[in-house]
Amino acid sequence: MLSVTDLACSRGERPLFKHLSFSLAAGQWLHVTGDNGAGKTTLLRTVVGLAAPDDGSVQWQGRPTQDQRQDFRRALCYLGHQAAVKDELTPVENLMTSAALDGHAVDEAKARAALKAAGLAGSGRLPTRFLSAGQKRRVLLSRLLLRPAALWVLDEPFAALDAAATDWLGQLLSRHLASGGMALLSSHQPVPLPQGGTVAL
Numbered sequence: 001m002l003s004v005t006d007l008a009c010s011r012g013e014r015p016l017f018k019h020l021s022f023s024l025a026a027g028q029w030l031h032v033t034g035d036n037g038a039g040k041t042t043l044l045r046t047v048v049g050l051a052a053p054d055d056g057s058v059q060w061q062g063r064p065t066q067d068q069r070q071d072f073r074r075a076l077c078y079l080g081h082q083a084a085v086k087d088e089l090t091p092v093e094n095l096m097t098s099a100a101l102d103g104h105a106v107d108e109a110k111a112r113a114a115l116k117a118a119g120l121a122g123s124g125r126l127p128t129r130f131l132s133a134g135q136k137r138r139v140l141l142s143r144l145l146l147r148p149a150a151l152w153v154l155d156e157p158f159a160a161l162d163a164a165a166t167d168w169l170g171q172l173l174s175r176h177l178a179s180g181g182m183a184l185l186s187s188h189q190p191v192p193l194p195q196g197g198t199v200a201l
């Protein structure tokens with residue numbers, strides 16, 4: 001269970017949100033919505049511990065995440081913006097490197113299999129800078145296949161995806177939720193999942 005209680009964040013003089021509370025239980029997902037600049041990325045970064053809130057708390061399994069950073073990190077897969085994919089590395093190297101930084105080993109065969117599932121068979125050895133925006137997004141999303149994590153926090157995961165990849169990600173999310181996972185995601189696009197809750201900023 002993820003619980004967010006009375007969260008407040010501002011940037012400079014500008015309050016983005018305050019008194020924000022919600023929770024997410026096994027099998028549930030939440031859609032974070034709001035206009036450009038409303039604070040969706042800021043909220044997701046705050047939930048995962050990459051930004052500090054002005055007020056409020058984030059709890060995982062009943063305990064503040066700041067008191068159990070390692071456990072929370074192990075339970076979490078956070079996919080932020082595109083820049084998390086390194087242009088100078090190949091997609092295979094990207095997956096192996098991000099997994100190593102994340103504290104688990106992924107061999108080349110597993111990385112290739114994840115890329116193949118994401119529709120990128122054959123692109124694994126090209127430097128990522130040669131891939132299209134949608135292909136880069138698929139490289140990033142392939143990480144979801146490489147490590148089991150109870151909580152997926154995804155910032156605009158559908159951005160730049162074509163219809164087939166949107167469908168693939170929808171199915172991935174459905175399977176994750178059906179197996180007791182949770183997902184908190186921002187998206188300007190409709191999300192191809194049965195209605196979850198909404199966090200409107």
Ligand SMILES: Nc1ncnc2c1ncn2[C@@H]1O[C@H](COP(=O)(O)OP(=O)(O)OP(=O)(O)O)[C@@H](O)[C@H]1O
Nearest residue numbers: 011012016034035036037038039040041042043186
């Ligand atoms: N480190 C920072 N310093 C100053 N302002 C910031 C910082 N990070 C974010 N902001 C500002 O906070 C506001 C919210 O940004 P954020 O990226 O959270 O919005 P968003 O809802 O994700 O937007 P979009 O839909 O365009 O992705 C924006 O006005 C942004 O310029």
